[in-house]
Amino acid sequence: MKKRLIAMLLAGAMCASIAGCSTGTGSTGTESGDESAGSDGAQYHISVVLKTLAAEYWQFVEAGVNAYAEEHPDEVSVEVKGPPSETSFQEQLNMIQTDLGDDTYDGYIISPLQQDMVANLIADTEKPVIALDTDIESDKVLSFVGTGNEAAAKLGAVAAVEAAKEAGWENIQCIEIAGVQGDSTNTARMNGYKAGIEEAGGDFLEDEVQYADATATRAVDAMNGIISRHPEGIAIICANNDDMAIAAAKAARDSGNENYANTIFLGFNGDRAACEAIIAGNLTMSVAQMAYEMGYKSVEAMVQALNGEEIDPVIDSGSEVVTPENAEARLATLDEQLGG
Template identity: 65%
Template sequence: MKKRLLAMLLAGAMCAGLTACGDKPADTQQPADPGASTDQPADNAGGNYKIDVILKTTASEYWQYVMAGAQAYDNEHDNVTVEIKGAPSETSYDEQLNMIQTDLASDYDGFVIAPLQADMVANLIKGQTKPVVACDTKIEAPEIISFVGTGNEEAGKLGGAAAAKMAKERGWEEIKAIEIAGVEGDTTNSDRMAGYKAGIESEGGTFLDDEVQYADAVADKAVAAMEGIISKFPEGIAIICANNDDMAMAAAKVAANNENYKNTVFLGFDGTMSACNAILEGRLTMSVAQMAYEMGYKSVEAVVTKLDGGEVEAFINSGADVVTPENAQQRKDTLQGYLDSVK
């Protein structure tokens, strides 16, 4: 974080005709995503902005990547100061709400918020005239200028198609798929499921809607779900797709010693470091990777673009990719770089 106050004091100690240099160091740790730039970068607009970034938590791997992206924008733009904070955990609802309420009354020029309770945050920001961007999770409120996050259905389709292709390569004649899902009724879960179904069917496979197993997005319940699947389908299933990596890895572990499931494609979602390790070690087949770094970067960029008077899209897709044994090491190295940048 730039030391603006120190820079001002040093400048004041010099003769009045001198000005401080605004150049950034050449060795910024993480480059911006090339697709994240705008036609008129904020640097050229002349405004000096202080942006508040409030995440669900700063105590998890995924949110460290989001932090790295937001910090990278700060590093690359001398006229922007980004302050990042988050709740102690993703169940610290009151702590985050108090944090947001306090910061809305402070001297920030704009806000990036990843809400733990979107409806409560919508109430807090009522009447807010400074730009507010929702990051990772939608906030249904007119004050929100943009939602920056993963296009879950599109990402799921990408993963589903890749899984079906790999299942064919592994010799499956009937490409049938069962999903171990998250929380029933959750929008993110529903979007990912719809994407998986579309992607698998685009490659001639069959998504077994009636066999969906809801496991509340936790590994323990995914274990029970997978045990049930093996009992009902002892001959094996071509694809087991899950709403997140933890559930996919848990399911794969259950089936690890079952001969009829040795060629099953286990597909997760998130593309975390642990998933990369599991793919490299053969404990998971593939994962749909969310681009959390880009999410953090583009969220701050959207606030600055609005402050500069520019147009901001209502939804900014931070992107997705499929992690496979071929690119898992590269993905792992990239993620480690993000983690190193926020230490």
Template identity: 60%
Template structure:
């Protein structure tokens, strides 16, 4: 019964999206290698555009930076109105789908930025939409999506892996082995970061212990258990512990605190949020690969506007990544605080 009801809802939503997005009077031009580019007249005939930005949530530090970037674009471009919204949590799937469905039905909106919680379902919702759609943070595999703005997770992971090996050498490790505390097994973002860590560590001369990966489902509590298991298996210590996000990396570092064999271990996180910067400054976490959430928000809105103006978009717009350590943590912290003021 539940499956039938869900099927009815999805079909109904798809029909709504076809009506709402398929009725655009704008011209659609071939975007070549960058996908289709659209110019919409639905609300931008006077040179002004209304952009809907629907995020996974707006109730976390990371997503606050994405919001700040999108709103900064609006502040710098008075002819562009940006409305940002998001679900109450990253598991409020139906809530976000309702937001997307509602905004697809509005003639007053000229284009969309979407960070999907359930990309496959969103693909169904946006089917047939002729207004510009740009995915942010997480890609949507649909022809209606003109571009994906986000982090090149594999390249960013490789950047962090190389930096971790160099830090391990500086810390005096002769045998540089690395174990990852990973996120959700099978998740595409997790797999990309893992591939990047492996690549960067091995290219820099370290050894990535692929047979000893610990999956912690991206949460700190489970990362504690993973770190305890690692310390039992390797009482002699390990040069590098890399994690899929900062929360897990910080939890691992705290768990190993006081273990003499791990006093020089390099703990590498991913995201570069404020709590990670504070942890680095306090001597717990060693370093973190920084996503540029602010840049993502800004670039995603900019991409929709450029599509509305008839420009061809690249299929992937890399918002960039850096590595923060004790030498740059305060600068990064100040920058992040500035975004949220």
């Protein structure tokens, strides 16, 4: 505690010596609080390590994290960072390890790239940890804040069946272009798609799931294979992410097979690119993750935990289905969240 007080006093002196202290931005992330992050006397100082800051999705998570801190400057300050990409495994582990050894932090919010490795790193910490977006199997984790992937996918699948009916399909079959086989998030979304399609009266062709490693290039190959096997058309193609769904829809258009003209292409993420594709008619719908809300809720939960309050072990940040009817409104919301 004494070290932290001294650090805060020194940081305060530094702020007084320059022309004001404002939100700092570096190559690894941002600090946010009042006019100076982590050095303005906020009650708690939190480390937030994301999977990366280079992708749009994580920029929305970061915006939500900073928004809570900016709304509660006397309560919490945050330092957000992330490696250059979601394959920079060692760089993220180094960031986490460094912050775990920093006595100025009161808690840690982590989006792990390697769950097992992160679980090992946090095994000896006595400070609270919250897992964000991807869970960490560790007794040190107080709560997981993220999308309920199965429930969200089910919501999208039900909407896709209704859209297929409106498009004139009588035999409503669905084939999924999936992500990485064995990945827990992919499995949860697949289970949700299957449950939603069948609950709404459709037929999920489980034996024809196409694994495309979450990449658009492989999704094109998968879609071409589907068209070859089903020249009569398939009512619904659902995908593990928007990039694959958009690529699959383009492959169907490029094929010239008119039996796919009314196919419902369902993606997952609901980011800016997906909204624009829906507005342009290049994607039918997407299940939107609430990345901004995810970041916001993670800091809110951490503050509650540090205040001694009980928090739920799982906090669902929510989801919604983006369609041509609400895509423009969703896009406007995304622009507002990033300050656009």
